[in-house]
Amino acid sequence: MSTSPKTIFVTGATGLVGGHAVEEALARGHRVKALVRASSDTRKLDEWGVEKVLGDLEDADALARGAEGTDWIFNCAAKVGDWGTLAEFRRLNVEALRLLLDAAVAAKVGRFVHVSSLGVYEGRDHFGTDETTPPAADSLDAYTRSKTEAEALALKYCKEKGLPVAVVRPGFIYGERDRTVLPKLLTNLRRGTFAYFGSGEQALNCIYVKNLVHGIFLAAESPDAVGETFNLTDGEPVSKRRFVGSVAELAGLPAPKRKIPLKLAKFLATVVEGGARLRGRKDAPIINKARYKFLGLHLDYSIEKARRVLGYAPPYGFDEGIARSMAEHAPAEAHAAARG
Incomplete structure (x- = not known):
């Protein structure tokens, strides 16, 4: 594994994953270039003194500038969400990725780490599923289908064009500076509108x-990572109830008790989503198939391949990770405890 300083081009650098990847790269003494849109909030990047490449995922010239002279590319950018058309997700998650891969090939980049998702697997209960199980050809929602296609495209460039690609598949990501998932969950907890699908004991x-960032760097450094995919999680059993209950406790809120029977939740997800699509609804309904997958299914995946090939050992346990993540949302006493 290499310990010499690298130049790393990071997409999605103003988002949750990309921002933490940039921060870790700088802490390790690497040079970072970050792809940023004109409308992006770049205060953190400016504070860190990061070189900014102005443009977006569909700007081939900006991608070429970012890739030029770069040792590694971390593709942390993606259109995410549980609602939208497949064409919308494909445009940014697949076709724009093709431009980035072309830029990486032209620049002879030494390692391309693509951040995918555990959502690429079939929308069913999983009990220790590993990478020998192929991604689903027809996913429940447009986002995960586009991520499946993006993975295939990146690995095709590895096989056919010699680009040293490694793919990491994280699960549900949480952390400091999250502007989406934890704030939305907290809003629902405060309003008393959150409900488990079934018992809440599902993984x-x-x-x-x-x-995740630790895993990304291992995938960049390991020669055995090229052409491979790796499941990544916290590596310990965490149920929906444990996660949501921890968020509620750290926020000083009562733990939610409402439950919707699993069969009813699945039926409602199908009916409500179908009606919303018929009406051409632009925003996600309160329940849909993707949310049923997240809250209703048992989602347990093996990370043994990452442990064996990369030497992946999550540096943070769940309790510490969620406390750190919630410090900015928690009451003053919990904030002090999280800071140690």
Whole structure:
């Protein structure tokens, strides 16, 4: 494994994963170039003195500038969400990725780490599923289908064009500076509108963002990672109830008790989503198939391949990771405890 300083081009650098990847790269003494849109909030990047490449995922010239003279590329950018058309997700998650891969090939980049998702697997209960199980050809929602296609495209460039690609598949990502998932969950907890689908004891395939970044760097450094995919989680059993209950406790809120029977939740997800699509609804309904997958299914995936090939050992346990993640949302006393 290489310990010499590298130049790393990071996409999605103003987002949760990309921002933490940039922070870790700088802490390790690497030079970072970050792809940023004109409308992006770049205050953190400016504070860190990061070189900014102005453009977006569909700007071939900006991608070429970012890739030029770069040792590694971390593709942390993606259109995410549980609602939208497949064409919308494909445009940014697949076709734009093709431009980035072309830029990487032209620049002879030494390692391309693509951040995918455990959502590429079939939308069913999983009990220790590993990488020998192929991704689902027809996913429940447009986002995960586009991620499946993106993975295939990146690995095709590895096989056919010699680009040293490694793919990491994180589960549900949480962490500091999250602007989406934890704030939305907290809003629902405060309003008393959150409900479990079934018992809430089903596994949640979660990963603390700093554990994910640790895995990204291992995938960049290991010669055995090229052409491979790796499941990444926190590596310990975390149920939906444990996750949500921890968030509620750290926020000083009562733990939710409402439950929707699993069969009813599945039926409602199908009916409500179907009606919303018929009406051409632009925003996600309160329940849909993707949310049923997240809250209703048992999502347990093996990370043994990452442990064996990469030497992946999550640096943070779930309790520490969620406390750190919640410090900015928690009451003053919990904030002090999280800071240690």
